[in-house]
Amino acid sequence: EPEVTQTPSHQVTQMGQEVILRCVPISNHLYFYWYRQILGQKVEFLVSFYNNEISEKSEIFDDQFSVERPDGSNFTLKIRSTKLEDSAMYFCASSETRGYEKLFFGSGTQLSVL
């Protein structure tokens, strides 16, 4: 079965550094998402992306965050200047149809900001 792949699986960074989290969505999917989950907490929506632009974003997704689809396969999340509170598991997801139905999630990138 096709799957969403994310790299790296773990990322450790110093506060203030930039990080880029990478994702390869399922090839025929058109809608892409980033969610995050702080350890033991709820899964929080960050941003959705379609047709090379952001569709929706949450309050968490401030000016420090950006997303990009640099080519036909990759989807990236950049955090420009990481903060301690950015430490979380970041999940990329994709879906075939609009409407946030049946999202396929990657295994996540565990980001630790020291």
Add this chain to the structure above:
Amino acid sequence: SQQGEEDPQALSIQEGENATMNCSYKTSINNLQWYRQNSGRGLVHLILIRSNEREKHSGRLRVTLDTSKKSSSLLITASRAADTASYFCATDASGNTPLVFGKGTRLSVIA
């Protein structure tokens, strides 16, 4: 906020027993979905039930939706040790609003 809230927070049962998890939400929804998350892994879509549906089945899973009570339940019959995971409900108010997840129910199935 339309966020779903699962109940109970944790559930421990013996293999072969049925597991029931509940989800309550606050606003009108377009659909409600259930996802499973194994420890340290991504979420896996289990089942989607639309606002005009009352019950849906998929294998050992049975989902009900009561829009008047703004609640849903997920029943896993004849549970197996491999069902051990966290289960999340997720709702969206319309087709264009982000999927909002609850805090999940941690299910432990003891062999």
